[in-house]
Amino acid sequence: MSLRNVLVIKLRYLGDVLLATPALRALKAAHPLARLTVIVNRGTEEILIGNPDVDEVVPLEKTSLMAQMRLVSRLRRRQFDAVIDLTDADRSAFLSWASGARVRIGFNDEGRWRGRCYTAVVRGGPDGHRIERDVAALQPLGITTPGAMPRLWLSADDERRADELLDRLGVRMDRKIVILQPGARYWFKAWPAERFAELADRLIAEYGCQILVGGSRGEGDLARQVAGYAKSRLIPMTDASVKQFAAVAKRAILFIGNDSGAMHIAAAVGTPVIGLFGPSNPREWGPRGERVNVLYKGLDCRACFHPTCTRGELNCMRQISVEAVLKVAADMLRQAAPASQLRTQ
Known part of the structure; x- marks a missing residue:
């Protein structure tokens, strides 16, 4: 599958975003021409500034319902080929579904309703590291690679x-x-x-x-x-x-x-x-x-x-x-x- 426009969602904390960087590296290596956009919680975006694997970082704030609807509208207009949700939470699952992407990948460890928002549900191993878990989310795209070290770029x-x-x-x-x-x-x-x-x-x-x-x-x-x-x-x-x-x-x-x-x-x-x-x-x-x-x-x-x-x-x-x-x-x-x-x- 050739991807040109990909959205990754990681609505967690600083360490979680940093531990996701090996998955971003693997995704970019497999699809070097794809534009990679990452949505993160406001306050964690600095982790990804300067990261050569990321083309755009979108900080997300918990704002009004109207602001959330405007975000959904913007996501749909972007026409993403695929969404990879590394969050395993209801809010990110809804954003994945609302994006309208034809490929939507995410976790559903709790067996909740959010599993229906994805076209492919990935199951992380109970004893695996978070890095390997995030990299495993790329398997439905045919990307199988061991997790690398997290990276942070300093200017x-x-x-x-x-x-x-x-x-x-x-x-x-x-x-x-x-x-x-x-x-x-x-x-x-x-x-x-x-x-x-x-x-x-x-x-x-x-x-x-x-x-x-x-x-x-x-x-x-x-x-x-x-x-x-x-x-x-x-x-x-x-x-x-x-x-x-x-x-x-x-x-x-x-x-x-x-x-x-x-x-x-x-x-x-x-x-x-x-x-x-x-x-x-x-x-x-x-x-x-x-x-x-x-x-x-x-x-x-x-x-x-x-x-x-x-x-x-x-x-x-x-x-x-x-x-x-x-x-x-x-x-x-x-x-x-x-x-x-x-x-x-």
């Missing part, structure tokens, strides 16, 4: 703005930078703030690192809380844009954080990553990269995944100790730089 301007941010924060470029990311979309996916602080103190004392405490613009209080718990000086960094953060992460010797979009961004730019996992399974959501490690206790969290956890102080994230994280971090720091550089002050 010279992104790099410059990252350097300006580090300079404004007082970060010394002659010292090693470690990023700690204490935030998570849900509280039960987060390692305790006081443990991040203890880890930071140990990394500074034992390896002479500078510690940046990252987070979204809404996580400033959490970053300051971690800095307040620590005995050493930590540097909160919660006002960076997505690409700014990515460029800063590229300059770091190590990233340590919860399962989050920031974790996937750091891995995508080649930063060594330690991912801390609890209720989410790293077999499905783990970071992909050459230098990544995860700490995961493998507890069955299905009984209390949301909205609360019944294990209290024995919950899966609290079972990850500071010593366990420090041990993995020490190994990765030794691999990343000569020992003589780790104590540079």
